Amino acid sequence: MENKNQSKKGRKKLFLYFFLVILVFVVAECGVFFDEVDPVTEESTVKAGDTLTSVLHTNFKSYGDKLGLHLVAGILAPKSWKAGEHTKMYFESSITTGVQSMEIIPANELAAYANGLNWPEAVKAKLGFGSNTSSDLEWIIFWSTNTFDIGSNQFPTADITIKVKTGPENLQYKRGYFLSESIDAFTTPGAGDSYAAGFFTNCFTVTDGEGEMVDYCNPKIGIGEPSNATIDDILTIKYDGDLDVSELKNQDEIYLCAKAYTSSNQTIEVCSQLSDAKLKRAGLNKWRVDLWPRKFFSLQAGQELTKIEYYFTDKTGNMKTGFSNTDVPFKYTFKCL
Known part of the structure; x- marks a missing residue:
């Protein structure tokens, strides 16, 4: 009888062990994420022709080695801003020292797992323009100048600063931000995973510019x-x-x-x-x-x-x-x- 009870207890412990292992795999989240509490620090309004500054607060979760990846970030901007020519990005992270430079991704660089699309095209296909009412917008996508290694069970954070010069007109729209990394990018994520994340803000206004207000919010x-x-x-x-x-x-x-x-x-x-x-x-x-x-x-x-x-x-x-x-x-x- 004692052997049978010990056998039952052993099976229960073994079952509990496998259950906990499975639970870890189910709830584990991999990829890139905007901070849940404070995803973006930004200005609510800016004057036409001035520089808009935003800071993305992000974190990364890896349960396997990610070697030689680029950090990727982007902003949705009105085409009239010509933001590709007037945007700067850089970041600081918990696994690097000092300010790290970023550069615009070449148009001929195809995004991973995006069916032959380049980065702006792939982001547009995934996120569109949010709830903005106009298609007179474009995604501007940068990546880190250098590549980085993120080891298994390593969870770095990064603050990405985006500076873009606004256009000359009075305008309001809902800003969009994009976050990814170059290896997994647009691969189909598992439950809880996120390799290409988007975030849209409330309506943002550019004032003291030319003409009547151009409204993409309503x-x-x-x-x-x-x-x-x-x-x-x-x-x-x-x-x-x-x-x-x-x-x-x-x-x-x-x-x-x-x-x-x-x-x-x-x-x-x-x-x-x-x-x-x-x-x-x-x-x-x-x-x-x-x-x-x-x-x-x-x-x-x-x-x-x-x-x-x-x-x-x-x-x-x-x-x-x-x-x-x-x-x-x-x-x-x-x-x-």
């Missing part, structure tokens, strides 16, 4: 992209029927009605149901029209535009939707050549 019925177009760029006007409370959203044909203002205080109106002004479907209840302002408004040599005002109408011209479901037109300001 959904809008109508928007012009890119925000920094000239009259010789292709301008895309988008209409979001999901935000329109009028019957216009249920029409089969929707048109752009626009009035352009020249630098000499003349106005040019194009408000007819012609093919150039007809919007095309771009998804469920989403429409768009691509136009070349110089041609669309039949500009003469020497004529320049400062802005356009526009609204959307149906085939008859009787239905009209403007800013915030009113008759007030949407506005788009052109940038100087």
Whole structure:
């Protein structure tokens, strides 16, 4: 009887041992992580043309040796900022001494496990632009100039500083940040693992700049992209029927009605149901029209535009939707050549 009890106790201990081993593997987290309490230190507003500084607070967990890896970080920025030319990154960590330099990842460098995509493309495929309402944004991705070794059961921390010069216009958007490492990158993670992490902030505002506020935070019925177009760029006007409370959203044909203002205080109106002004479907209840302002408004040599005002109408011209479901037109300001 005693031998049987000892045998049962032994089996229980063995079962408990295996259970604890399995539990360790289940709850163990590997990869890169933003700090749960204080992921990002950043400014809530900055003046146009000034430098925005953000600090990412991160940690790394490794249950196997990671040899020769680059630390990878990125920021989502408006295209008008040309952030690839105006961004600096560096970091300090618990396994290095002093400030460590970072550099922009070459466009021809493919990200690991990303199906042939380079780093900005892979980050966009994974994170998109968050809840920003415009695609006039881009991911700027850097990695550490030097490579590092992280040993098994080593859990270093790193503070990554990002400095980017803002553009000239008044603008608000939700900043996005990206964190990864060059070895695992976009591999499919296990439960609790994270090799490519994203973080988005609340709405951030650039003030004291040029023109009216460009708003990427809040959904809008109508928007012009890119925000920094000239009259010789292709301008895309988008209409979001999901935000329109009028019957216009249920029409089969929707048109752009626009009035352009020249630098000499003349106005040019194009408000007819012609093919150039007809919007095309771009998804469920989403429409768009691509136009070349110089041609669309039949500009003469020497004529320049400062802005356009526009609204959307149906085939008859009787239905009209403007800013915030009113008759007030949407506005788009052109940038100087």
